[in-house]
Amino acid sequence: MKPPLPRTLFARLMLIWIVGIAAVLATSLALFLGERDRFDRDVLFEGIAREIAAAVDVLERLAPAERDPWIEALGRRRLRFSLQSPPPDARPLSERFPLVQALRRAQPDRDIRLYALPARGDGHGGRHERLLASLVLSDGTPLSVRLPVPALPGAREPTTPTRIFAALAALVAGITLLAWLAVRVATRPLSRLAQAARALGEDPNRPPLETSGPTEVSLAANAFNQMQQRLQDYVGERTRILAAISHDLQTPITRLRLRAEEIDDDTLRARIQSDLDAMQALAREGLDYARSLDASAPLQPVDLEALVDSLCEDARDMGWSVSRAGNLAAPVPAQVTALRRALWNLVENGVKFGQKVDITLRETGDDHQIEVRDHGPGLAEADLERVFEPFYRTEYSRSRDTGGTGLGLAIARNLMRAQGGNVTLQNAAEGGLIATLTLPRRTVEG
Numbered sequence: 001m002k003p004p005l006p007r008t009l010f011a012r013l014m015l016i017w018i019v020g021i022a023a024v025l026a027t028s029l030a031l032f033l034g035e036r037d038r039f040d041r042d043v044l045f046e047g048i049a050r051e052i053a054a055a056v057d058v059l060e061r062l063a064p065a066e067r068d069p070w071i072e073a074l075g076r077r078r079l080r081f082s083l084q085s086p087p088p089d090a091r092p093l094s095e096r097f098p099l100v101q102a103l104r105r106a107q108p109d110r111d112i113r114l115y116a117l118p119a120r121g122d123g124h125g126g127r128h129e130r131l132l133a134s135l136v137l138s139d140g141t142p143l144s145v146r147l148p149v150p151a152l153p154g155a156r157e158p159t160t161p162t163r164i165f166a167a168l169a170a171l172v173a174g175i176t177l178l179a180w181l182a183v184r185v186a187t188r189p190l191s192r193l194a195q196a197a198r199a200l201g202e203d204p205n206r207p208p209l210e211t212s213g214p215t216e217v218s219l220a221a222n223a224f225n226q227m228q229q230r231l232q233d234y235v236g237e238r239t240r241i242l243a244a245i246s247h248d249l250q251t252p253i254t255r256l257r258l259r260a261e262e263i264d265d266d267t268l269r270a271r272i273q274s275d276l277d278a279m280q281a282l283a284r285e286g287l288d289y290a291r292s293l294d295a296s297a298p299l300q301p302v303d304l305e306a307l308v309d310s311l312c313e314d315a316r317d318m319g320w321s322v323s324r325a326g327n328l329a330a331p332v333p334a335q336v337t338a339l340r341r342a343l344w345n346l347v348e349n350g351v352k353f354g355q356k357v358d359i360t361l362r363e364t365g366d367d368h369q370i371e372v373r374d375h376g377p378g379l380a381e382a383d384l385e386r387v388f389e390p391f392y393r394t395e396y397s398r399s400r401d402t403g404g405t406g407l408g409l410a411i412a413r414n415l416m417r418a419q420g421g422n423v424t425l426q427n428a429a430e431g432g433l434i435a436t437l438t439l440p441r442r443t444v445e446g
Contacts, residue, residue, distance in 0.1 A: 350374030
């Protein structure tokens with residue numbers, strides 16, 4: 001079970017920083033105490049080395065027969081001298097010991113060795129090895145000096161700059177890790193909120209944002225979900241109004257068409273009928289656009305090759321020049337009716353402005369693509385995205401020959417985004433316009 005965390009983001013950040021500062025102070029204190037202990041040991045070892053050097057100078061000036069009485073006197077304070085070699089059970093120690101280095105600095109011309117004697121009780125319930133310094137006087141007499149300091153593990157190796165820098169590096173790494181964790185805790189909810197905002201622009205019906213996490217994040221997520229719900233309600237209301245208007249316009253248009261038949265002037269009647277046709281097409285396209293905003297049909301496996309071939313045959317029956325290339329190995333999960341309508345709009349748009357349309361099927365690592373290329377004049381770069389806006393038409397598309405309501409591409413994009421896909425436009429290098437319809441790779445749950 002995870003330990004409970006503070007509920008607010010402020011409290012979590014404060015907890016991280018307090019723990020981090022405590023760790024930094026603890027590490028700094030450990031480094032300080034370790035350095036102070038090392039300094040104290042160095043001072044102690046330097047004093048011992050000077051005492052041994054002074055005793056050795058005295059013994060060197062005495063004759064061998066006169067040394068024994070002086071051995072006890074020289075070691076009365078804290079050292080124990082003996083004119084003997086180290087015992088067989090003494091264990092030689094490394095020359096890197098600080099005490100060895102101090103002894104050699106005091107007597108640079110003399111070979112000095114340091115040994116560890118077997119452990120014995122220290123009078124406080126502990127057992128430590130004792131240190132023994134061994135050297136040879138100028139006449140070849142061995143001299144052993146029992147030292148007053150135990151061979152503690154912490155005193156066996158000198159503190160080197162490498163170790164100090166390694167400790168500082170570990171300290172810096174720890175602070176960096178804590179800073180990264182604090183920044184991660186603070187920015188991750190904001191990143192999730194930014195991703196949700198971007199996704200909302202493409203799919204207003206996306207699932208609501210999770211409201212778990214710190215209190216501030218939970219409040220922001222709840223506010224975001226409320227905003228999303230209001231947008232959905234607004235879009236739904238606008239869609240219903242547009243659908244109602246488009247539907248209700250059909251009745252007066254039909255009555256006007258019947259009354260136009262009673263006009264005797266053939267030219268006037270033809271003009272009125274043409275205007276009514278345009279009004280009816282606009283009402284029908286408006287109704288289709290409203291329906292495209294609420295495409296909720298389930299996904300089902302679709303054979304894109306068969307669908308595109310069928311669409312090409314229908315286009316050829318209308319006298320259009322449409323061809324298909326490329327293959328897809330497996331069925332693609334999609335809304336078949338919406339997909340066909342989107343494709344038909346793209347083909348119709350391509351034939352209208354480019355006479356000839358080439359359809360190409362391909363697969364990429366992430367999605368399935370259908371390219372619909374015409375051989376017309378293409379579009380200005382500024383219009384490649386604006387033509388997806390409802391009722392937007394370029395100057396060329398406003399001519400009497402092409403006509404149109406400006407809803408075909410908007411309907412196609414709505415239909416594709418409702419099933420997780422998209423439609424984009426780009427100008428072909430050889431001329432003409434390429435409309436790319438994409439569907440994501442996914443499996444259909446049975």
